[in-house]
Amino acid sequence: MKLFHSPLSPFVRKVMVVAHELGLAEGLELLPSAAHPTKRDANILALHPLAQVPTLITDDGRALADSRVICEYLDALGGGAVFPRSGPARWLALTDQSTADGILDAALLTRYELTVRAEGERSSAWIAGQADKIESALDTFEAGVATLAERVDIGTITVACALGYLDLRLPDLAWRRRSPDLAAWFEDFDARPSMRATRPPAV
Amino acid sequence: MKLFHSPLSPFVRKVMVVAHELGLAEGLELLPSAAHPTKRDANILALHPLAQVPTLITDDGRALADSRVICEYLDALGGGAVFPRSGPARWLALTDQSTADGILDAALLTRYELTVRAEGERSSAWIAGQADKIESALDTFEAGVATLAERVDIGTITVACALGYLDLRLPDLAWRRRSPDLAAWFEDFDARPSMRATRPPAV
Numbered sequence: 068m069k070l071f072h073s074p075l076s077p078f079v080r081k082v083m084v085v086a087h088e089l090g091l092a093e094g095l096e097l098l099p100s101a102a103h104p105t106k107r108d109a110n111i112l113a114l115h116p117l118a119q120v121p122t123l124i125t126d127d128g129r130a131l132a133d134s135r136v137i138c139e140y141l142d143a144l145g146g147g148a149v150f151p152r153s154g155p156a157r158w159l160a161l162t163d164q165s166t167a168d169g170i171l172d173a174a175l176l177t178r179y180e181l182t183v184r185a186e187g188e189r190s191s192a193w194i195a196g197q198a199d200k201i202e203s204a205l206d207t208f209e210a211g212v213a214t215l216a217e218r219v220d221i222g223t224i225t226v227a228c229a230l231g232y233l234d235l236r237l238p239d240l241a242w243r244r245r246s247p248d249l250a251a252w253f254e255d256f257d258a259r260p261s262m263r264a265t266r267p268p269a270v
Numbered sequence: 271m272k273l274f275h276s277p278l279s280p281f282v283r284k285v286m287v288v289a290h291e292l293g294l295a296e297g298l299e300l301l302p303s304a305a306h307p308t309k310r311d312a313n314i315l316a317l318h319p320l321a322q323v324p325t326l327i328t329d330d331g332r333a334l335a336d337s338r339v340i341c342e343y344l345d346a347l348g349g350g351a352v353f354p355r356s357g358p359a360r361w362l363a364l365t366d367q368s369t370a371d372g373i374l375d376a377a378l379l380t381r382y383e384l385t386v387r388a389e390g391e392r393s394s395a396w397i398a399g400q401a402d403k404i405e406s407a408l409d410t411f412e413a414g415v416a417t418l419a420e421r422v423d424i425g426t427i428t429v430a431c432a433l434g435y436l437d438l439r440l441p442d443l444a445w446r447r448r449s450p451d452l453a454a455w456f457e458d459f460d461a462r463p464s465m466r467a468t469r470p471p472a473v
Contacts, residue, residue, distance in 0.1 A: 105399030116406035117372045129361065133372075135338070136364045143356065153346065158332065161339045169320045169336075183396070190391040196308030203319035 069124040070137075071111050072097040077171050077232035078134040079121045080265050084224050085138045087261035089145030104179050135164065138221055149221050159214065163222025170204045170229040173197040178236055201233070202245065209246040216252065219259070227256045235267050272327040273340075274314050275300040280374050280435035281337040282324045283468050287427050288341045290464035292348030307382050338367065341424055352424050362417065366425025373407045373432040376400040381439055404436070405448065412449040419455065422462075430459045438470050 073079055086092040101108045102120040112118035115130040123131045123140065131137050142149040151157040177197045180189055208215070208226060215223050230253050233242050243250040256262065276282050289295040304311045305323040315321035318333040326334045326343065334340050345352040354360040380400045383392055411418070411429060418426050433456050436445050446453040459465065 105395050105402075107399075107402060112406065116369060116410040117403060118406070119372075129365070131361065131365055133368045136361070136368050139364070140361060158334065158339070158343060161342070162332070162334055165336045165339050166319060169322075184393050188391055188393045188396075190387050192308050193387065193391075196310075199308075199310060200320060203315065203321070207319040 068094060068126055069096045069098050071100045071102070071108075071120045071122040071124075073100050073102055073120045075235070075267050075270065076102070076120050077174075077228050080228045080231070080267070081134045081221075081225055082121045082123070082137050082141070083265040084228060084261045085141050085147075085149050085221070087264050088149060088219060088224070088259075089141055089147045091141055091145050092264070104183055135168070135221075138224075142221075149219070149224070151220060156220075160218075160220040160222035163208075163215075164225040166204050166207065167222070167225035167229040170201050171225075171232060173200040173204075174229075174232055174237055198240070201237075201240065201242075205242055205246045205249065209249045212248040212252050215249075215256075223256060224261075227253060227262060231257065231262070231267070235270065271297060271329055272299045272301050274303045274305070274311075274323045274325040274327075276303050276305055276323045278438070278470050278473065279305070279323050280377075280431050283431045283434070283470070284337045284424075284428055285324045285326070285340050285344070286468040287431065287464045288344050288350075288352050288424070290467050291352060291422060291427070291462075292344055292350045294344055294348050295467070307386055338371070338424075341427075345424075352422070352427070354423060359423075363421075363423040363425035366411075366418075367428040369407050369410065370425070370428035370432040373404050374428075374435060376403040376407075377432075377435055377440055401443070404440075404443065404445075408445055408449045408452065412452045415451040415455050418452075418459075426459060427464075430456060430465060434460070434465070434470070438473065 070082065083092065086095055100111055100120050102111065102118065107118040111120070111122050114124060115122045115132050117132050119132060121132070121134055121137055123137045125131065131140055139150050151160050177194055180194055215226065230242065233240055273285065286295065289298055303314055303323050305314065305321065310321040314323070314325050317327060318325045318335050320335050322335060324335070324337055324340055326340045328334065334343055342353050354363050380397055383397055418429065433445065436443055
């Protein structure tokens with residue numbers, strides 16, 4: 068299998084953490100990419116119309132995007148339980164994933180606002196709206212931190228990747244000050260080998 | 271069950287089409303919403319931190335977002351096959367969903383650019399990048415239109431909702447001219463009772 072990869076993408080990191088948890092990381096050939104929200108990577112585009120990372124090329128030549136689909140595919144391939152099969156555990160994992168993906172979407176839109184646009188094209192109302200979403204989601208995870216304990220599934224993996232991305236790209240948000248119990252949970256989870264192996268390089 | 275609803279949201283439409291296909295639409299109480307990308311709806315926010323539509327409140331009081339999670343939840347509840355359980359049919363359905371969701375994300379970002387921002391804050395490069403994504407995805411579905419035939423699953427439902435949304439919000443894109451075989455497929459699919467029952471009101 069081949070994975071279009073970028074060491075700073077939090078959605079790529081989700082896939083890589085799942086691969087490490089399942090023992091599949093060694094079998095992934097990582098392809099460098101120049102994914103960008105408006106200037107598209109022609110190598111990815113030749114295989115998938117969204118031209119984004121992560122995009123997985125399976126051994127039978129199919130192109131899978133996005134991180135949710137790829138993570139579930141790897142879990143099925145590895146016979147794992149990163150996606151609980153059914154019932155309340157599944158809805159909890161999927162809901163935590165979608166909320167944490169919401170943090171990531173908001174953080175990425177904030178970053179694009181500040182790096183992809185000319186200065187005159189930036190909207191402070193847009194940036195404030197994204198920050199609001201991130202803070203509401205942090206508050207929800209802080210209040211429900213007990214439900215994260217003892218779980219290694221797509222929900223907790225995505226929460227951890229989202230918090231790691233806030234550290235990387237929005238350090239001024241100082242999320243640990245707002246969310247001390249979540250910070251304590253993260254400190255443990257972040258010590259897992261899968262998280263250590265996928266840490267983004269310093270920027 | 272209660273669903274925070276907006277008659278013009280394509281992600282709400284996905285949920286409603288799935289509910290109609292499963293015979294669950296009658297059991298959904300629709301709650302009006304004022305979801306907006308930056309001005310948040312306090313009623314939804316009280317129950318889910320992303321404060322977006324669709325958000326489902328289950329009978330046991332859980333709040334589920336987003337459309338992918340809600341559609342899969344309804345399918346499990348209704349004992350349906352909107353999400354094929356495993357194997358190639360599942361990956362095909364999920365991949366088509368993520369590509370068609372990509373069309374919707376790009377279309378919504380285009381719309382936000384034109385309606386949420388002051389005129390001086392708009393980026394023509396951003397809008398062009400979103401249009402590129404939409405056109406690449408249309409080309410992929412046009413080339414692979416044979417794979418859509420005879421399927422009623424989360425992939426084909428999402429493709430149909432995406433095409434309906436292009437008609438509603440980006441008619442100047444004239445997607446049928448670019449994608450005549452896809453247009454023929456859509457004409458049939460769009461005649462399904464689930465699609466007819468969820469048609470957006472004229473704007």
